[in-house]
Amino acid sequence: MEHANTTPHIIRLTDISKSFVDGDKQLPVLNQLTLALKQGDTVALTGASGSGKSTLLNIIAGFEYPSQGELQLIGQSTKNWQDKQWSQFRHQQLGMVFQQFNLLTPLNVRDNIRFSLQLNRQKWNDWCDHLVDALGLASLLNREVESLSGGQQQRVAIARALAHQPALLLADEPTGNLDYNASLEVMSLLTSLAKAQQTCVLMVTHSEECAQYMQQRWHLENGAINADYSINHLSQTKGDINHGGQA
Numbered sequence: 001m002e003h004a005n006t007t008p009h010i011i012r013l014t015d016i017s018k019s020f021v022d023g024d025k026q027l028p029v030l031n032q033l034t035l036a037l038k039q040g041d042t043v044a045l046t047g048a049s050g051s052g053k054s055t056l057l058n059i060i061a062g063f064e065y066p067s068q069g070e071l072q073l074i075g076q077s078t079k080n081w082q083d084k085q086w087s088q089f090r091h092q093q094l095g096m097v098f099q100q101f102n103l104l105t106p107l108n109v110r111d112n113i114r115f116s117l118q119l120n121r122q123k124w125n126d127w128c129d130h131l132v133d134a135l136g137l138a139s140l141l142n143r144e145v146e147s148l149s150g151g152q153q154q155r156v157a158i159a160r161a162l163a164h165q166p167a168l169l170l171a172d173e174p175t176g177n178l179d180y181n182a183s184l185e186v187m188s189l190l191t192s193l194a195k196a197q198q199t200c201v202l203m204v205t206h207s208e209e210c211a212q213y214m215q216q217r218w219h220l221e222n223g224a225i226n227a228d229y230s231i232n233h234l235s236q237t238k239g240d241i242n243h244g245g246q247a
């Protein structure tokens with residue numbers, strides 16, 4: 001049981017292993033991986049292609065199941081979660097941003113942002129107005145998302161991911177389709193908005209510049225996390241180096 005003064009973990013993975021079946025062989029991807037993140041923690045996850053970064057995000061989102069180990073989300077064990085509990089977690093607690101934006105077409109900007117509110121029976125509120133202003137979307141609300149630039153589409157995706165004020169944001173190479181300047185702008189907006197709500201962020205990236213917007217750097221190697229891979233935290237994010245994220 002958590003002590004009253006400690007913040008509960010948003011994510012806690014203990015000895016998680018994951019293998020895929022490849023013909024008649026097993027392909028081990030994650031190997032007794034242990035990690036923990038609390039409210040407000042922000043982490044850049046790096047690792048070679050095929051090291052298992054997306055697999056790890058998919059396990060946390062409930063799209064893949066671990067072969068072994070324990071996954072706790074928002075202080076609860078997911079061991080006995082059925083589809084209903086996973087849906088509730090995804091609708092209420094989780095925001096996701098992808099490299100390909102994954103916006104809903106042919107909807108406009110406003111309806112894309114509304115989508116995550118509707119899943120939670122919430123109405124447009126002051127936080128949505130703030131998101132729209134901060135992300136420079138106010139004049140684009142009636143535009144169909146397909147007509148927007150890549151940087152604009154990713155800003156809509158961030159607004160949609162944060163509109164329902166999730167506890168956790170998972171981002172899989174959110175700047176992978178953007179040019180250098182748009183990448184830095186998106187990272188700056190994402191980190192300041194996440195900070196405003198103390199949202200926990202786990203972001204996969206191949207970009208050194210983008211990784212530096214996060215408080216911590218974790219490197220996935222041989223199926224496990226190496227948190228000492230690079231002590232390269234940006235002082236402008238908070239300057240608060242915390243390896244306590246490792247359980």
Ligand SMILES: Nc1ncnc2c1ncn2[C@@H]1O[C@H](COP(=O)(O)OP(=O)(O)OP(=O)(O)O)[C@@H](O)[C@H]1O
Pocket residue numbers: 020021027029047048049050051052053054055056
């Ligand atoms: N559903 C699946 N079935 C079989 N093998 C899979 C499946 N999903 C992933 N893999 C394999 O697991 C390994 C890890 O894949 P994953 O996509 O997690 O890596 P990644 O680190 O995200 O790679 P990248 O940086 O290239 O996106 C790869 O060898 C991949 O082929």
